[in-house]
Amino acid sequence: MLDAALRLFTEHGYLGVRVEDIAKEAGVSRATFYKHFTEREQVLAELFERLLGAEAGPEPVLASPGSGSTEQQVTVLIEDAVRRMVGQEQLARFVYSLPVRHSALLRPGAHSVPPVFAHVSTLLERGVVRGEIRHDVPLPLLTRQVLDALETAMRDWAEEHVQDPLDHVRVMLGLTFGGVTPR
Structure with missing residues:
Protein backbone atom coordinates (compact mmCIF):
# COMPACT_ATOMS: atom_id res chain seq x y z
CA MET A 1 0.00 0.00 0.00
CA LEU A 2 2.88 2.36 0.71
CA ASP A 3 4.32 1.87 -2.77
CA ALA A 4 0.89 2.43 -4.33
CA ALA A 5 0.42 5.57 -2.24
CA LEU A 6 3.83 6.92 -3.25
CA ARG A 7 3.07 6.35 -6.94
CA LEU A 8 -0.23 8.19 -6.61
CA PHE A 9 1.18 11.01 -4.46
CA THR A 10 3.99 11.53 -6.96
CA GLU A 11 1.59 11.57 -9.91
CA HIS A 12 -1.32 13.54 -8.42
CA GLY A 13 0.13 15.33 -5.37
CA TYR A 14 -0.67 14.53 -1.78
CA LEU A 15 -3.91 16.51 -1.72
CA GLY A 16 -5.10 14.93 -4.97
CA VAL A 17 -5.15 11.39 -3.57
CA ARG A 18 -7.90 9.87 -1.44
CA VAL A 19 -7.87 6.75 0.71
CA GLU A 20 -10.08 5.10 -1.90
CA ASP A 21 -7.49 5.83 -4.57
CA ILE A 22 -4.70 4.25 -2.53
CA ALA A 23 -6.76 1.15 -1.79
CA LYS A 24 -7.73 0.74 -5.45
CA GLU A 25 -4.14 1.22 -6.67
CA ALA A 26 -2.89 -1.32 -4.09
CA GLY A 27 -5.61 -3.80 -5.08
CA VAL A 28 -7.21 -3.89 -1.63
CA SER A 29 -10.52 -2.81 -0.17
CA ARG A 30 -11.00 0.33 1.92
CA ALA A 31 -11.58 -1.94 4.90
CA THR A 32 -8.18 -3.55 4.37
CA PHE A 33 -6.59 -0.10 4.12
CA TYR A 34 -8.16 0.86 7.45
CA LYS A 35 -6.83 -2.31 9.08
CA HIS A 36 -3.32 -0.95 8.47
CA PHE A 37 -3.81 2.81 8.60
CA THR A 38 -6.35 4.99 10.38
CA GLU A 39 -5.90 7.88 7.95
CA ARG A 40 -3.99 9.06 4.91
CA GLU A 41 -1.62 11.08 7.14
CA GLN A 42 -0.42 7.80 8.66
CA VAL A 43 0.65 6.68 5.20
CA LEU A 44 2.62 9.89 4.86
CA ALA A 45 4.29 9.31 8.24
CA GLU A 46 5.23 5.75 7.23
CA LEU A 47 6.75 7.03 3.99
CA PHE A 48 8.79 9.57 5.95
CA GLU A 49 9.98 6.86 8.33
CA ARG A 50 10.91 4.71 5.33
CA LEU A 51 13.00 7.56 3.97
CA LEU A 52 14.87 8.34 7.19
CA GLY A 53 14.50 5.11 9.09
CA ALA A 54 16.22 1.75 9.13
CA GLU A 55 14.70 0.81 5.76
CA ALA A 56 16.86 3.51 4.17
CA GLY A 57 19.87 1.23 4.57
CA PRO A 58 22.20 0.14 7.31
CA GLU A 59 22.55 2.58 10.17
CA PRO A 60 25.79 4.51 10.19
CA VAL A 61 28.36 3.59 12.79
CA LEU A 62 29.17 6.56 14.97
CA ALA A 63 32.82 7.46 14.91
CA SER A 64 34.74 7.11 18.13
CA PRO A 65 34.88 10.38 20.08
CA GLY A 66 38.51 11.05 19.07
CA SER A 67 38.13 10.60 15.31
CA GLY A 68 37.78 14.07 13.84
CA SER A 69 36.08 17.21 15.01
CA THR A 70 32.40 17.26 15.87
CA GLU A 71 31.75 19.26 12.71
CA GLN A 72 33.53 16.63 10.59
CA GLN A 73 31.68 13.76 12.25
CA VAL A 74 28.28 15.43 11.89
CA THR A 75 29.04 16.28 8.25
CA VAL A 76 29.94 12.66 7.46
CA LEU A 77 26.75 11.46 9.17
CA ILE A 78 24.53 13.96 7.34
CA GLU A 79 26.22 13.25 3.99
CA ASP A 80 25.52 9.55 4.52
CA ALA A 81 21.86 10.33 5.21
CA VAL A 82 21.66 12.45 2.05
CA ARG A 83 23.20 9.65 -0.05
CA ARG A 84 20.73 7.13 1.34
CA MET A 85 17.78 9.43 0.71
CA VAL A 86 18.91 10.26 -2.84
CA GLY A 87 19.10 6.49 -3.38
CA GLN A 88 15.31 6.57 -2.90
CA GLU A 89 14.94 9.52 -5.24
CA GLN A 90 11.20 9.33 -5.92
CA LEU A 91 10.38 9.10 -2.22
CA ALA A 92 12.91 11.78 -1.24
CA ARG A 93 11.69 14.25 -3.86
CA PHE A 94 8.09 13.64 -2.82
CA VAL A 95 8.68 14.00 0.93
CA TYR A 96 10.86 17.09 0.61
CA SER A 97 8.50 18.81 -1.79
CA LEU A 98 5.64 18.67 0.72
CA PRO A 99 4.70 22.03 2.23
CA VAL A 100 5.05 20.71 5.81
CA ARG A 101 7.80 20.60 8.38
CA HIS A 102 9.05 17.05 8.56
CA SER A 103 9.08 17.00 12.35
CA ALA A 104 5.28 17.09 12.05
CA LEU A 105 5.45 13.70 10.34
CA LEU A 106 7.20 12.00 13.24
CA ARG A 107 4.74 9.84 15.07
CA PRO A 108 5.14 9.03 18.73
CA GLY A 109 5.38 5.34 19.44
CA ALA A 110 6.63 2.51 17.29
CA HIS A 111 9.54 4.03 15.40
CA SER A 112 9.93 7.26 17.37
CA VAL A 113 12.85 9.37 16.16
CA PRO A 114 14.74 8.43 12.98
CA PRO A 115 18.24 7.16 13.77
CA VAL A 116 20.00 10.05 12.02
CA PHE A 117 18.25 12.53 14.35
CA ALA A 118 19.39 10.64 17.45
CA HIS A 119 22.94 10.26 16.08
CA VAL A 120 23.24 14.00 15.38
CA MET A 154 16.96 18.35 0.64
CA ARG A 155 14.01 20.67 0.01
CA ASP A 156 16.09 22.88 -2.29
CA TRP A 157 17.14 19.75 -4.21
CA ALA A 158 13.60 18.34 -4.37
CA GLU A 159 12.32 21.65 -5.71
CA GLU A 160 15.19 21.65 -8.24
CA HIS A 161 16.82 24.83 -6.96
CA VAL A 162 20.13 22.95 -6.71
CA GLN A 163 21.51 19.99 -8.65
CA ASP A 164 23.72 18.33 -6.05
CA PRO A 165 22.23 17.81 -2.60
CA LEU A 166 25.59 16.74 -1.15
CA ASP A 167 27.32 19.97 -2.14
CA HIS A 168 24.34 21.94 -0.90
CA VAL A 169 24.17 20.20 2.47
CA ARG A 170 27.89 20.90 2.94
CA VAL A 171 27.22 24.61 2.37
CA MET A 172 24.26 24.53 4.76
CA LEU A 173 26.28 22.74 7.45
CA GLY A 174 29.11 25.22 6.95
CA LEU A 175 26.65 28.01 7.68
CA THR A 176 25.33 26.12 10.70
CA PHE A 177 28.76 25.56 12.21
CA GLY A 178 30.49 28.73 11.05
CA GLY A 179 27.75 31.29 10.72
CA VAL A 180 27.56 33.89 7.98
CA THR A 181 30.34 36.20 9.10
CA PRO A 182 33.96 35.65 8.07
CA ARG A 183 36.10 33.88 10.64
Missing part, protein backbone atom coordinates in the same frame (compact mmCIF):
# COMPACT_ATOMS: atom_id res chain seq x y z
CA SER A 121 22.18 14.74 18.94
CA THR A 122 24.74 12.26 20.32
CA LEU A 123 27.56 13.76 18.27
CA LEU A 124 26.65 17.30 19.28
CA GLU A 125 26.45 16.28 22.93
CA ARG A 126 29.97 14.83 22.65
CA GLY A 127 31.08 18.07 21.01
CA VAL A 128 29.71 20.12 23.91
CA VAL A 129 31.63 17.92 26.38
CA ARG A 130 34.82 18.31 24.30
CA GLY A 131 34.36 22.08 24.18
CA GLU A 132 33.94 22.17 20.39
CA ILE A 133 30.28 23.10 20.45
CA ARG A 134 28.60 25.90 22.37
CA HIS A 135 27.45 24.88 25.81
CA ASP A 136 25.23 27.94 26.32
CA VAL A 137 22.64 26.75 23.79
CA PRO A 138 20.32 23.85 24.69
CA LEU A 139 21.21 20.60 22.92
CA PRO A 140 17.74 20.20 21.33
CA LEU A 141 18.16 23.62 19.69
CA LEU A 142 21.65 22.74 18.42
CA THR A 143 20.32 19.46 17.02
CA ARG A 144 17.38 21.18 15.36
CA GLN A 145 19.73 23.68 13.71
CA VAL A 146 21.74 20.85 12.07
CA LEU A 147 18.59 19.00 11.02
CA ASP A 148 17.16 22.22 9.57
CA ALA A 149 20.29 22.47 7.42
CA LEU A 150 19.64 18.92 6.19
CA GLU A 151 15.99 19.63 5.55
CA THR A 152 16.72 22.88 3.71
CA ALA A 153 19.30 21.22 1.48
Whole structure:
Protein backbone atom coordinates (compact mmCIF):
# COMPACT_ATOMS: atom_id res chain seq x y z
CA MET A 1 0.00 0.00 0.00
CA LEU A 2 2.88 2.36 0.71
CA ASP A 3 4.32 1.87 -2.77
CA ALA A 4 0.89 2.43 -4.33
CA ALA A 5 0.42 5.57 -2.24
CA LEU A 6 3.83 6.92 -3.25
CA ARG A 7 3.07 6.35 -6.94
CA LEU A 8 -0.23 8.19 -6.61
CA PHE A 9 1.18 11.01 -4.46
CA THR A 10 3.99 11.53 -6.96
CA GLU A 11 1.59 11.57 -9.91
CA HIS A 12 -1.32 13.54 -8.42
CA GLY A 13 0.13 15.33 -5.37
CA TYR A 14 -0.67 14.53 -1.78
CA LEU A 15 -3.91 16.51 -1.72
CA GLY A 16 -5.10 14.93 -4.97
CA VAL A 17 -5.15 11.39 -3.57
CA ARG A 18 -7.90 9.87 -1.44
CA VAL A 19 -7.87 6.75 0.71
CA GLU A 20 -10.08 5.10 -1.90
CA ASP A 21 -7.49 5.83 -4.57
CA ILE A 22 -4.70 4.25 -2.53
CA ALA A 23 -6.76 1.15 -1.79
CA LYS A 24 -7.73 0.74 -5.45
CA GLU A 25 -4.14 1.22 -6.67
CA ALA A 26 -2.89 -1.32 -4.09
CA GLY A 27 -5.61 -3.80 -5.08
CA VAL A 28 -7.21 -3.89 -1.63
CA SER A 29 -10.52 -2.81 -0.17
CA ARG A 30 -11.00 0.33 1.92
CA ALA A 31 -11.58 -1.94 4.90
CA THR A 32 -8.18 -3.55 4.37
CA PHE A 33 -6.59 -0.10 4.12
CA TYR A 34 -8.16 0.86 7.45
CA LYS A 35 -6.83 -2.31 9.08
CA HIS A 36 -3.32 -0.95 8.47
CA PHE A 37 -3.81 2.81 8.60
CA THR A 38 -6.35 4.99 10.38
CA GLU A 39 -5.90 7.88 7.95
CA ARG A 40 -3.99 9.06 4.91
CA GLU A 41 -1.62 11.08 7.14
CA GLN A 42 -0.42 7.80 8.66
CA VAL A 43 0.65 6.68 5.20
CA LEU A 44 2.62 9.89 4.86
CA ALA A 45 4.29 9.31 8.24
CA GLU A 46 5.23 5.75 7.23
CA LEU A 47 6.75 7.03 3.99
CA PHE A 48 8.79 9.57 5.95
CA GLU A 49 9.98 6.86 8.33
CA ARG A 50 10.91 4.71 5.33
CA LEU A 51 13.00 7.56 3.97
CA LEU A 52 14.87 8.34 7.19
CA GLY A 53 14.50 5.11 9.09
CA ALA A 54 16.22 1.75 9.13
CA GLU A 55 14.70 0.81 5.76
CA ALA A 56 16.86 3.51 4.17
CA GLY A 57 19.87 1.23 4.57
CA PRO A 58 22.20 0.14 7.31
CA GLU A 59 22.55 2.58 10.17
CA PRO A 60 25.79 4.51 10.19
CA VAL A 61 28.36 3.59 12.79
CA LEU A 62 29.17 6.56 14.97
CA ALA A 63 32.82 7.46 14.91
CA SER A 64 34.74 7.11 18.13
CA PRO A 65 34.88 10.38 20.08
CA GLY A 66 38.51 11.05 19.07
CA SER A 67 38.13 10.60 15.31
CA GLY A 68 37.78 14.07 13.84
CA SER A 69 36.08 17.21 15.01
CA THR A 70 32.40 17.26 15.87
CA GLU A 71 31.75 19.26 12.71
CA GLN A 72 33.53 16.63 10.59
CA GLN A 73 31.68 13.76 12.25
CA VAL A 74 28.28 15.43 11.89
CA THR A 75 29.04 16.28 8.25
CA VAL A 76 29.94 12.66 7.46
CA LEU A 77 26.75 11.46 9.17
CA ILE A 78 24.53 13.96 7.34
CA GLU A 79 26.22 13.25 3.99
CA ASP A 80 25.52 9.55 4.52
CA ALA A 81 21.86 10.33 5.21
CA VAL A 82 21.66 12.45 2.05
CA ARG A 83 23.20 9.65 -0.05
CA ARG A 84 20.73 7.13 1.34
CA MET A 85 17.78 9.43 0.71
CA VAL A 86 18.91 10.26 -2.84
CA GLY A 87 19.10 6.49 -3.38
CA GLN A 88 15.31 6.57 -2.90
CA GLU A 89 14.94 9.52 -5.24
CA GLN A 90 11.20 9.33 -5.92
CA LEU A 91 10.38 9.10 -2.22
CA ALA A 92 12.91 11.78 -1.24
CA ARG A 93 11.69 14.25 -3.86
CA PHE A 94 8.09 13.64 -2.82
CA VAL A 95 8.68 14.00 0.93
CA TYR A 96 10.86 17.09 0.61
CA SER A 97 8.50 18.81 -1.79
CA LEU A 98 5.64 18.67 0.72
CA PRO A 99 4.70 22.03 2.23
CA VAL A 100 5.05 20.71 5.81
CA ARG A 101 7.80 20.60 8.38
CA HIS A 102 9.05 17.05 8.56
CA SER A 103 9.08 17.00 12.35
CA ALA A 104 5.28 17.09 12.05
CA LEU A 105 5.45 13.70 10.34
CA LEU A 106 7.20 12.00 13.24
CA ARG A 107 4.74 9.84 15.07
CA PRO A 108 5.14 9.03 18.73
CA GLY A 109 5.38 5.34 19.44
CA ALA A 110 6.63 2.51 17.29
CA HIS A 111 9.54 4.03 15.40
CA SER A 112 9.93 7.26 17.37
CA VAL A 113 12.85 9.37 16.16
CA PRO A 114 14.74 8.43 12.98
CA PRO A 115 18.24 7.16 13.77
CA VAL A 116 20.00 10.05 12.02
CA PHE A 117 18.25 12.53 14.35
CA ALA A 118 19.39 10.64 17.45
CA HIS A 119 22.94 10.26 16.08
CA VAL A 120 23.24 14.00 15.38
CA SER A 121 22.18 14.74 18.94
CA THR A 122 24.74 12.26 20.32
CA LEU A 123 27.56 13.76 18.27
CA LEU A 124 26.65 17.30 19.28
CA GLU A 125 26.45 16.28 22.93
CA ARG A 126 29.97 14.83 22.65
CA GLY A 127 31.08 18.07 21.01
CA VAL A 128 29.71 20.12 23.91
CA VAL A 129 31.63 17.92 26.38
CA ARG A 130 34.82 18.31 24.30
CA GLY A 131 34.36 22.08 24.18
CA GLU A 132 33.94 22.17 20.39
CA ILE A 133 30.28 23.10 20.45
CA ARG A 134 28.60 25.90 22.37
CA HIS A 135 27.45 24.88 25.81
CA ASP A 136 25.23 27.94 26.32
CA VAL A 137 22.64 26.75 23.79
CA PRO A 138 20.32 23.85 24.69
CA LEU A 139 21.21 20.60 22.92
CA PRO A 140 17.74 20.20 21.33
CA LEU A 141 18.16 23.62 19.69
CA LEU A 142 21.65 22.74 18.42
CA THR A 143 20.32 19.46 17.02
CA ARG A 144 17.38 21.18 15.36
CA GLN A 145 19.73 23.68 13.71
CA VAL A 146 21.74 20.85 12.07
CA LEU A 147 18.59 19.00 11.02
CA ASP A 148 17.16 22.22 9.57
CA ALA A 149 20.29 22.47 7.42
CA LEU A 150 19.64 18.92 6.19
CA GLU A 151 15.99 19.63 5.55
CA THR A 152 16.72 22.88 3.71
CA ALA A 153 19.30 21.22 1.48
CA MET A 154 16.96 18.35 0.64
CA ARG A 155 14.01 20.67 0.01
CA ASP A 156 16.09 22.88 -2.29
CA TRP A 157 17.14 19.75 -4.21
CA ALA A 158 13.60 18.34 -4.37
CA GLU A 159 12.32 21.65 -5.71
CA GLU A 160 15.19 21.65 -8.24
CA HIS A 161 16.82 24.83 -6.96
CA VAL A 162 20.13 22.95 -6.71
CA GLN A 163 21.51 19.99 -8.65
CA ASP A 164 23.72 18.33 -6.05
CA PRO A 165 22.23 17.81 -2.60
CA LEU A 166 25.59 16.74 -1.15
CA ASP A 167 27.32 19.97 -2.14
CA HIS A 168 24.34 21.94 -0.90
CA VAL A 169 24.17 20.20 2.47
CA ARG A 170 27.89 20.90 2.94
CA VAL A 171 27.22 24.61 2.37
CA MET A 172 24.26 24.53 4.76
CA LEU A 173 26.28 22.74 7.45
CA GLY A 174 29.11 25.22 6.95
CA LEU A 175 26.65 28.01 7.68
CA THR A 176 25.33 26.12 10.70
CA PHE A 177 28.76 25.56 12.21
CA GLY A 178 30.49 28.73 11.05
CA GLY A 179 27.75 31.29 10.72
CA VAL A 180 27.56 33.89 7.98
CA THR A 181 30.34 36.20 9.10
CA PRO A 182 33.96 35.65 8.07
CA ARG A 183 36.10 33.88 10.64
